[in-house]
Amino acid sequence: QKEVEQDPGPLSVPEGAIVSLNCTYSNSAFQYFMWYRQYSRKGPELLMYTYSSGNKEDGRFTAQVDKSSKYISLFIRDSQPSDSATYLCAGGNFGNEKLTFGTGTRLTIIP
Amino acid sequence: DAMVIQNPRYQVTQFGKPVTLSCSQTLNHNVMYWYQQKSSQAPKLLFHYYDKDFNNEADTPDNFQSRRPNTSFCFLDIRSPGLGDAAMYLCATRGTDSYEQYFGPGTRLTVT
Numbered sequence: 616q617k618e619v620e621q622d623p624g625p626l627s628v629p630e631g632a633i634v635s636l637n638c639t640y641s642n643s644a645f646q647y648f649m650w651y652r653q654y655s656r657k658g659p660e661l662l663m664y665t666y667s668s669g670n671k672e673d674g675r676f677t678a679q680v681d682k683s684s685k686y687i688s689l690f691i692r693d694s695q696p697s698d699s700a701t702y703l704c705a706g707g708n709f710g711n712e713k714l715t716f717g718t719g720t721r722l723t724i725i726p
Numbered sequence: 727d728a729m730v731i732q733n734p735r736y737q738v739t740q741f742g743k744p745v746t747l748s749c750s751q752t753l754n755h756n757v758m759y760w761y762q763q764k765s766s767q768a769p770k771l772l773f774h775y776y777d778k779d780f781n782n783e784a785d786t787p788d789n790f791q792s793r794r795p796n797t798s799f800c801f802l803d804i805r806s807p808g809l810g811d812a813a814m815y816l817c818a819t820r821g822t823d824s825y826e827q828y829f830g831p832g833t834r835l836t837v838t
Contacts, residue, residue, distance in 0.1 A: 658831045712757065
């Protein structure tokens with residue numbers, strides 16, 4: 616079993632829709648989580664960083680962590696064609712440099 | 727703007743011919759990482775430097791080496807590239823006040 620699981624997609628939604636991207640993880644030692652956006656043939660770009668359970672909002676993006684069920688989500692409101700990319704979730708724990716990534720969900724926003 | 731820079735962006739090398747990829751950063755971050763990412767796969771940590779301290783992942787092949795001559799620069803050396811080493815190589819950094827990792831644009835390596 617992979618430590619971090621993501622549905623690879625592809626996921627296609629119309630412009631303006633709310634997008635929900637999800638990950639599950641198996642490592643109960645994870646203490647923080649990150650969401651990255653990666654455009655084709657580019658490096659990952661950090662979108663959100665959360666330490667604890669609950670919601671964190673930044674503009675159109677909301678990250679949600681439920682440690683009891685080992686489930687993390689990223690919501691994108693008012694989705695734009697420029698949001699079309701692969702979204703990677705990752706987990707880590709303090710004192711350990713290793714950030715464990717999921718394989719990513721490929722998202723396409725249709726104009 | 728503070729950033730992570732990788733050169734070259736695209737590198738073609740021959741089977742068995744040593745290659746060096748470079749990473750520089752203007753963020754003055756203490757920690758620098760090298761990841762390998764193959765198509766449609768998760769980035770895989772190869773090793774990292776915490777200041778001058780080198781930390782190798784247990785499953786990183788001996789074929790991969792790294793150097794960090796100063797805070798700003800870090801190099802990835804592949805001594806004898808095989809066809810299976812074709813991938814995107816990502817450099818990332820973080821400061822000591824946070825665990826957020828910031829990535830460079832990557833170097834896409836092709837082995838012929």
